[in-house]
Each structure stands twice: as structure tokens, then as C-alpha cells.
Amino acid sequence: MIEIINLTKKYGKFTALDSLNLTIEKGTVFGFVGQNGAGKSTTFSILATLLSPTSGTAYINGYNISKEPKQVRSQIGYMPDFFGVYDQLKTVEYLDFYGASYGLSQNERQKLIPQLLELVNLSHKQDSYVDVLSRGMKQRLCLARSLIHDPEVLILDEPASGLDPRARVEMREILKELKHMGKTILISSHILPELAEMCDTIGIIDQGRLVAEGSVSDIQQRLKGEKLIIVKLYGGVDKAIRFFEDQHLVSKLTKRDDGATLEFLFQGNAKEQVGLLKAALMQDIAIISFSEMETNLEDVFMEITKGVELS
Amino acid sequence: MRNLFLNPVMNKEFKLRFRSFKSFLGLAFYLLALTILIVGFIYLQTQNSPMGLFRPDQSREMFMLLAFIQLGLILFITPGLTAGVISGEREKQTLNILLTTNQSSTSIIMGKLVSSISFLLLMIIASMPIYSIVFLFGGISPGQVLLILIFYIFTILVFGSIGIFFSTIVRRTIIAMVSTYGVALFLIGGTAFLFTISMAVNSMGAMPANNPVAYFFAMLNPGFILFGFLEPNAFNELSNQIGFGIDVPLWAAYLVSYSIIFIIMIVVSIRKLRPNMKVKSEA
Incomplete structure (x- = not known):
């Protein structure tokens, strides 16, 4: 802990x-x-x-x-x-040195090192010098070292x-x-x-x-209250634009270049999202698909860190 | 104590240092150079002698020459061997990992010190049989050779501790090395110069009798101490003539002052190796 x-x-x-x-x-x-x-x-x-x-x-x-x-x-x-x-040490010697540094006995080290090398998939490199290992292998070796x-x-x-x-x-x-x-x-x-x-x-x-x-x-x-909704239409785009613009939970509505897809931010919860779709269908808006876009984690990260900078 | 000197850092350093063929090649060249020097010296002396003899006093001169060459070698190499041992690990980004292990700072510092000077010790011990050639011709006692060997080891340890100290407190190896060579230069050349100045001032009668200033500078100079071992009467005569005002043998003062330097360097290195984790603002 x-x-x-x-x-x-x-x-x-x-x-x-x-x-x-x-x-x-x-x-x-x-x-x-x-x-x-x-x-x-x-x-x-x-x-x-x-x-x-x-x-x-x-x-x-x-x-x-x-x-x-x-x-x-x-x-x-x-x-x-x-x-x-330490470039001039072999993989096994490298781990043995750190094992000894942690006060492990020679018997314990001899037992542990093959297990650790197996865990990090480096058993085949046990007699290789550390400097010939690739970056990824060195990272894994260092991880094995931290587990010794x-x-x-x-x-x-x-x-x-x-x-x-x-x-x-x-x-x-x-x-x-x-x-x-x-x-x-x-x-x-x-x-x-x-x-x-x-x-x-x-x-x-x-x-x-x-x-x-x-x-x-x-x-x-918590940090992204708004969802990005993508709506694909089968005609009646202007009517659909007017409808969605009238909804108070909808903002930043845009039409994509294909001319038949709308995207907008929706601030409501799941129930309100269902209500929005129902209302659109009741208005005879020809919807092919109505989907919530997965929020990009990078966008979340950028949004959070931007908020900190502003505050 | 056993753990202190037989620790993982030392084992690893021995492995790294003595694994390469270069180390042994260097040792072989050093011994070869010494042998050439001795054979050349003996050859020249016998050529210049009308009867082709190599006398005990010439053997003694040869020993003195060798002793000073070896001291010069020690004073020149030790800072180079030790001033990068901690800062080098820091630059190679291996120090942080080492410091998160359970090894004590004392064990790491002592391991580094002993392992870094081990090659030099090996060179000196390996050259002892060559030195022993002087016994064939007389002029030097085995006791004197042993005494000088002990003096070398002690001097290496002290200069090594100065190297370790700068390597620990200075982040960059090059600066640590320059600082160590700077201190070494002062202890060799600086003290010799100041000794000469103070002797000159004494001889002019500007200072009161029994002035210990010259003695103070002499006791810090390894060259003077070596000379004292080789020519024990020289300093006594000098002391009688000028009057240092101190009866303690120069080697004893050297032993005490250099032991103090060694202890300070090692203790500070041990304390500074790891950060003090105590929060200052808590006080």
C-alpha cells in the first residue's frame, strides 16, 4: 500500500x-x-x-x-x-549483482534468476552481454532486476x-x-x-x-459531461438540422462534408438521449444511424490539463 | 567488517576491471618498462665503471629512482582511477538503481574505493619482484622495501578517498577529475613550493627560531616522506640546521594528517551519496 x-x-x-x-x-x-x-x-x-x-x-x-x-x-x-x-556484465551476472546488493544468498540467487529471466522472456539471453540486448530486452531485464x-x-x-x-x-x-x-x-x-x-x-x-x-x-x-453524437440521415437534412438546433441539450451542431451526416454535442443523460432519438423519429426525420462516439482518451487528457492551465 | 570489504559492488567492479585483456596488457607493459629501466640503469652504470662493477650505493640510487617513479605513477593515476567512480555511475544512469538497493552507503563507497585502486595495487605488488633485484646488489634492506610498500598503499588510499569525495559531491566526472588533480597538485607541488618559500624565509632570519611552518608543509608532501624513508638522516640534519621546533618524525605527522584527510573524505562521501530524506521544513 x-x-x-x-x-x-x-x-x-x-x-x-x-x-x-x-x-x-x-x-x-x-x-x-x-x-x-x-x-x-x-x-x-x-x-x-x-x-x-x-x-x-x-x-x-x-x-x-x-x-x-x-x-x-x-x-x-x-x-x-x-x-x-553495466555493459560488460552478462545478463545473469547483472541480476546476480543486484541480488547480492539486496542481500540474497548465492543459493537464493541461483534459484531466482532463471525464474525471473523466464518471466521477462529472456532465458535465451542469459549468457549474453547486456550491451548486445535490444532496448526492449534491456527494459525487461531492468524489470526483472526490480523484482529480484x-x-x-x-x-x-x-x-x-x-x-x-x-x-x-x-x-x-x-x-x-x-x-x-x-x-x-x-x-x-x-x-x-x-x-x-x-x-x-x-x-x-x-x-x-x-x-x-x-x-x-x-x-x-466526470470530466466529459458532453457526448459527441453522430447522426446519419437518409435525406431531409435541413429539417433535421432545424430539429436538433431547437433542442436545448444540443450544441455545436455541424454538418459533415458528405452532406448527410450531422454531429453535435449532447449534454443529457442516457434517458434524455433516448428521448431525443424518439422525438426525432416522431418528427419523421429519416435516421439511418444514431450513435455516440467514444470519447478519445487523448482528448480527455488534453481537456483536463487545459482546464488546469486556465485555472 | 568482512561485508564492508567483500561487498557486491567490489565483486562487480573486480569483474568489470579485470575481465578485459587490456588490463593485463597494461600491467605487462608497465612491468616491461620497469625492467627496461632497471636493466638500462645497471648497463649504463657498469659501462661507466672502470671495472664493470655495479656497487651497492648505485643499487641504492637505482632503488630511489624506481621509488620516485612509482610514487609519481601513483599520484598521477590514482585521481584518474577514483574521480569518476560515483559521478561515472551517475552519468551512465546506473547510480539511481544502485542507490535503491539495500546496500549501505558505506559499503558502496568502500567497495568503489578498494576496487578502483585495486589495479594500481596489483601493479605495485607485481612490480615488487623487479624491485627485489636491488637485494642482489645490496644497499637497501627488505624492511625498507616493505615500509615503502605500506607507504604507497596508504598514499593510494588517501588520494583515492579524495577522488571518491569529489566524484560523490560533483555531478560531472570531468569536474570531479579536475578538482581531484587540483588537490593532488597542491599536496605535491604546492606544499613543496610553500616548503621552499618558508625555508628561504627561515634562512634569511626573518622568522623566529623553531618555526614549524616549513615542517607543516613538508608533512603534507608525499615526496618528502618518501625521501625521508630513503634518506632518514636528511631531514634530521635539516631540522637541526633550521629548527622546525617539532620533534615528531615527519612520517608520523604525515600518517596522522593524511589519516584525518582520509576519514573526512570517506565520511563526507558516505553522507552525501544518498539524499537526506528528512524534510527540512518539519524543523
């Missing part, structure tokens, strides 16, 4: 993190979304005991990051957004950044496996759809402040 209380980090007059409050329950996969420089990596660095907060604190499995950093380190597996590897001491909490800063689509899918599958293993995972990305698939909850951070938190659908619902 992770508990963040009024966490603030300032660099001179610049506030990188502004009174962040967050609770992540055990076994939850929490996605931290934000633009570059929003404060994600700062939060992660503080949680990983690599950066001291200006004020506030955080607890990881009950251990205070300020007062018990050593205990915190044994609870977390940390993967930074940018990391290097079997931490309950994983802090993964942009684990899929810079990966090709196949490597992203592989990374996603590994994270799903870790979720099944009951790990509490805090994962960041600046790409919202990337997280939406694998996270139970997401938090959107902007300019050091948490501006939204909840499930992906919750956030969409």
Missing part, C-alpha cells in the same frame, strides 16, 4: 510537486499520467528515496520514506525512466517508453502477470491509452498537482 500525504517538492521558486495526496491500495495497478515535466518522475524519485521532499511525506507498506528509507527500499522495486546498464528481492510494491517510471509496438505488448503482458501475482504497481506514462488497458485506477497529474483520479471510465464520465 502506498500513502502519499501533502507531498511537495520545490526547486527554488519552481514547484515541481504541489501538495500531492494519494492512496493506492495493496494489489492495485495505479497509472500516473501527465505530460513531460508534470511531476511524475519527481514523485517516483521521492518514493524511491532518491530525492527528499520539501514538505509532506509518504508511506510504503507503513514505512515512512523520510524516517525509514532503508525499510522502504526493501519494499520497492524501482525502474527509472532512463537507466543505464520480491518487492510488494513496484514503481515503474515510463516502462514502455521508446519501445516498438511488439515490445510494448510484451511489456504489457508481463505487467498483467505481475498484477496477477498481487503486486501493488505504480506506473507512469505520458500516454493515457497505454495505461488505460492495464490499470485499475489512474491519476492525472499536471503542473505538480493531481487533477483527476479514478477509473478510466469514471474520469471520462
Whole structure:
């Protein structure tokens, strides 16, 4: 479990993190979304005991990051957004070094390392030097490294950044496996759809402040009250335009270039949406299809972060 | 204590440092250069001698030459070996990961120090059989050789700790290296220059008798200490002539002052390696 209380980090007059409050329950996969420089990596660095907060604190499995950093380190597996590897070490030696750094005995390491390599699909590369591994393989190796001491909490800063689509899918599958293993995972990305698939909850951070938190659908619902409705017509377009323009819950009505499709924003709930369709049909408007367009997650993200800037 | 010196960082560094063939090639070249120097020295001396002899006093001169060459090597190489060990990890983006492990800061710093100077220690120990050639001709006792070996190891550790210190507190390797070489230059050249100045001032009679300033600069200079080991009477005579006002042997003052430098450098490095997580505003 992770508990963040009024966490603030300032660099001179610049506030990188502004009174962040967050609770992540055990076994939850929490996605931290934000633009570059929003404060994600700062939060992660503080949680990983690599950066001291200006004020506030955080607890990881009950251990205070300020007062018990050593205990915190044994609870977390940390993967930074940018990391290097020791090129002249072999894959097995790389993991063995970190295993020893966490105080695991040689027997434990010998037992664990093949299992971890299997988990991240790198068993066939166990005797390869780390510098010959691809970017995706290095990311997976780093993930295996963060698991070597079997931490309950994983802090993964942009684990899929810079990966090709196949490597992203592989990374996603590994994270799903870790979720099944009951790990509490805090994962960041600046790409919202990337997280939406694998996270139970997401938090959107902007300019050091948490501006939204909840499930992906919750956030969409809460922050996007308007739905985009697409209506395809079989003639009678002018009549349809007049009808929809008269409806008080409809706004920003436009006609598409094909001349037979209308789109508009609708502010009502599901019942009112049904009523709108019924009323249109009662007016003999020739509707071929009446559909609600899926809200683009990127649009939601842009909308939320724009709101913060305006406020 | 065993864990402190046989830690994962040290094992890993040994693996990285001694895995490459280049390390052993470098060692072979160094030993070859030393051998050429000794053979060349002996050859020249015997050629210049009317009877073709190599006398014990010449053997002693050769040993002194070798000792100073090796000291120069130590003082030149140690900053280069140590000033990048922490900042280099930071630049390679491996430090953050290392700092989130359970290894203590003390273990990381000591592991880095010992492993980074290990190659130099290996070079010195490997060159000992070559040094031993002097025993064939006399002029130097085994005790003196052992004493100088201990002096080398101690000096390497202190200069290494200065390198580690700058590597820890300075983010960039190049700046850490320049700073370490700067301090090393002061301890070698700066103290020698200041010693000479203070001696000159003393000899002019401008300062009161028994002025310890020259002694203070001499005790910080590794070259003077080595010279003191090789020519024990030289400083005693100098002290009698000028009057340092301090009876403590120069090597003892060196041992104490450099031990203090070593402890300060290591303690500060250990404390600065990881951030202090305590919230300042709480106070």
C-alpha cells in the first residue's frame, strides 16, 4: 500500500510537486499520467528515496520514506525512466549483482534468476552481454532486476517508453502477470491509452498537482459531461438540422462534408438521449444511424490539463 | 567488517576491471618498462665503471629512482582511477538503481574505493619482484622495501578517498577529475613550493627560531616522506640546521594528517551519496 500525504517538492521558486495526496491500495495497478515535466518522475524519485521532499511525506507498506528509507527500499522495486546498464556484465551476472546488493544468498540467487529471466522472456539471453540486448530486452531485464528481492510494491517510471509496438505488448503482458501475482504497481506514462488497458485506477497529474483520479471510465464520465453524437440521415437534412438546433441539450451542431451526416454535442443523460432519438423519429426525420462516439482518451487528457492551465 | 570489504559492488567492479585483456596488457607493459629501466640503469652504470662493477650505493640510487617513479605513477593515476567512480555511475544512469538497493552507503563507497585502486595495487605488488633485484646488489634492506610498500598503499588510499569525495559531491566526472588533480597538485607541488618559500624565509632570519611552518608543509608532501624513508638522516640534519621546533618524525605527522584527510573524505562521501530524506521544513 502506498500513502502519499501533502507531498511537495520545490526547486527554488519552481514547484515541481504541489501538495500531492494519494492512496493506492495493496494489489492495485495505479497509472500516473501527465505530460513531460508534470511531476511524475519527481514523485517516483521521492518514493524511491532518491530525492527528499520539501514538505509532506509518504508511506510504503507503513514505512515512512523520510524516517525509514532503508525499510522502504526493501519494499520497492524501482525502474527509472532512463537507466543505464553495466555493459560488460552478462545478463545473469547483472541480476546476480543486484541480488547480492539486496542481500540474497548465492543459493537464493541461483534459484531466482532463471525464474525471473523466464518471466521477462529472456532465458535465451542469459549468457549474453547486456550491451548486445535490444532496448526492449534491456527494459525487461531492468524489470526483472526490480523484482529480484520480491518487492510488494513496484514503481515503474515510463516502462514502455521508446519501445516498438511488439515490445510494448510484451511489456504489457508481463505487467498483467505481475498484477496477477498481487503486486501493488505504480506506473507512469505520458500516454493515457497505454495505461488505460492495464490499470485499475489512474491519476492525472499536471503542473505538480493531481487533477483527476479514478477509473478510466469514471474520469471520462466526470470530466466529459458532453457526448459527441453522430447522426446519419437518409435525406431531409435541413429539417433535421432545424430539429436538433431547437433542442436545448444540443450544441455545436455541424454538418459533415458528405452532406448527410450531422454531429453535435449532447449534454443529457442516457434517458434524455433516448428521448431525443424518439422525438426525432416522431418528427419523421429519416435516421439511418444514431450513435455516440467514444470519447478519445487523448482528448480527455488534453481537456483536463487545459482546464488546469486556465485555472 | 568482512561485508564492508567483500561487498557486491567490489565483486562487480573486480569483474568489470579485470575481465578485459587490456588490463593485463597494461600491467605487462608497465612491468616491461620497469625492467627496461632497471636493466638500462645497471648497463649504463657498469659501462661507466672502470671495472664493470655495479656497487651497492648505485643499487641504492637505482632503488630511489624506481621509488620516485612509482610514487609519481601513483599520484598521477590514482585521481584518474577514483574521480569518476560515483559521478561515472551517475552519468551512465546506473547510480539511481544502485542507490535503491539495500546496500549501505558505506559499503558502496568502500567497495568503489578498494576496487578502483585495486589495479594500481596489483601493479605495485607485481612490480615488487623487479624491485627485489636491488637485494642482489645490496644497499637497501627488505624492511625498507616493505615500509615503502605500506607507504604507497596508504598514499593510494588517501588520494583515492579524495577522488571518491569529489566524484560523490560533483555531478560531472570531468569536474570531479579536475578538482581531484587540483588537490593532488597542491599536496605535491604546492606544499613543496610553500616548503621552499618558508625555508628561504627561515634562512634569511626573518622568522623566529623553531618555526614549524616549513615542517607543516613538508608533512603534507608525499615526496618528502618518501625521501625521508630513503634518506632518514636528511631531514634530521635539516631540522637541526633550521629548527622546525617539532620533534615528531615527519612520517608520523604525515600518517596522522593524511589519516584525518582520509576519514573526512570517506565520511563526507558516505553522507552525501544518498539524499537526506528528512524534510527540512518539519524543523
